[in-house]
Amino acid sequence: MNQISFANFLQSSPCILGEGAVIERLRRNCDLELDPYLVNSAFIYEDAKRAALEAIYRQYLDIGRAFGLPLLMSTPTWRASRERIEAAGYAGADVNGDNVRVFDAVRKSYGEYAENVVVCGLMSCRGDAYSPADALEIDEALEFHAWQAEKLAEAGVDFLLAATLPAFSEATGLALALAATGRSYVLSFVVRPEGTLLDGAPLKEVIAAIDAAVTPRPLAYLVNCTHASIARAALTHEVNSSSLVRQRIIGLLANTAALSPEELNESTNLVEEDPETFGQTVAGLHRDLGLKILGGCCGTDDRHIRSLAAQLTTGG
Numbered sequence: 001m002n003q004i005s006f007a008n009f010l011q012s013s014p015c016i017l018g019e020g021a022v023i024e025r026l027r028r029n030c031d032l033e034l035d036p037y038l039v040n041s042a043f044i045y046e047d048a049k050r051a052a053l054e055a056i057y058r059q060y061l062d063i064g065r066a067f068g069l070p071l072l073m074s075t076p077t078w079r080a081s082r083e084r085i086e087a088a089g090y091a092g093a094d095v096n097g098d099n100v101r102v103f104d105a106v107r108k109s110y111g112e113y114a115e116n117v118v119v120c121g122l123m124s125c126r127g128d129a130y131s132p133a134d135a136l137e138i139d140e141a142l143e144f145h146a147w148q149a150e151k152l153a154e155a156g157v158d159f160l161l162a163a164t165l166p167a168f169s170e171a172t173g174l175a176l177a178l179a180a181t182g183r184s185y186v187l188s189f190v191v192r193p194e195g196t197l198l199d200g201a202p203l204k205e206v207i208a209a210i211d212a213a214v215t216p217r218p219l220a221y222l223v224n225c226t227h228a229s230i231a232r233a234a235l236t237h238e239v240n241s242s243s244l245v246r247q248r249i250i251g252l253l254a255n256t257a258a259l260s261p262e263e264l265n266e267s268t269n270l271v272e273e274d275p276e277t278f279g280q281t282v283a284g285l286h287r288d289l290g291l292k293i294l295g296g297c298c299g300t301d302d303r304h305i306r307s308l309a310a311q312l313t314t315g316g
Contacts (some may be wrong), residue, residue: 001156018295031198083139100155132199195237251293279307
């Protein structure tokens with residue numbers, strides 16, 4: 001795998017398009033069953049499931065290429081910890097490495113445009129991403145996440161991304177695990193409009209503490225699984241945010257629903273937002289706050305990402 005320097009990619013790109021939802025779109029497909037442990041990480045081992053998974057990624061790649069925007073693509077390894085791989089019966093397979101190789105091949109199939117696509121190795125917290133009470137302590141998180149971080153790094157991802165993080169303690173342990181691989185890495189939080197993580201830790205304290213405690217520090221930070229209006233409120237909060245926060249948080253992968261995690265957990269129906277509205281509000285964060293990586297999370301599909309790409313390229 002020919003690795004792309006994500007630091008250089010970031011520096012040379014005024015704006016990077018993020019993909020939209022993947023797991024949620026697969027869940028809506030009644031013909032496909034998500035694994036109770038690995039969710040979509042083992043889809044690559046079954047032809048029909050692999051085809052459905054690739055089709056979603058190719059929609060996002062097609063949009064990025066059509067609008068001439070660099071694209072951030074993440075491996076479907078959000079839940080591929082050693083614990084879950086063993087529980088699902090895949091202990092003999094290199095689930096993380098195989099996913100990296102499959103989606104590197106998908107990227108390479110786009111010819112010259114492949115040079116404008118970065119592939120990150122995606123990880124997350126051990127437990128429920130909406131439940132900070134489930135979060136691991138720092139030492140536990142370092143021990144738990146080191147295995148997957150190393151597997152993704154060995155497979156040659158361009159960088160590592162730990163996303164949908166609700167709590168300060170596990171985020172710190174994850175940062176230590178990712179830093180130990182020697183690869184560039186990024187942390188992404190779920191935030192509240194008050195400028196905190198879901199566990200109540202202020203963004204300005206979390207970022208300052210992780211930057212000081214971990215060497216090398218994260219290349220940058222993101223917010224994900226959060227509506228654009230909530231992210232904007234969090235980043236501009238007078239008490240819990242800061243100029244450092246706005247410097248270090250460089251992107252948002254946004255939900256379509258302006259709901260709290262608790263409300264989303266209780267919602268039985270998909271809460272959609274008009275794609276045009278989504279594109280305008282998310283692109284507005286590039287214009288107003290300088291966010292560079294912008295894409296989608298829960299509730300989004302190719303329509304939302306296409307609208308966002310149009311807004312980012314026209315400035316409309």
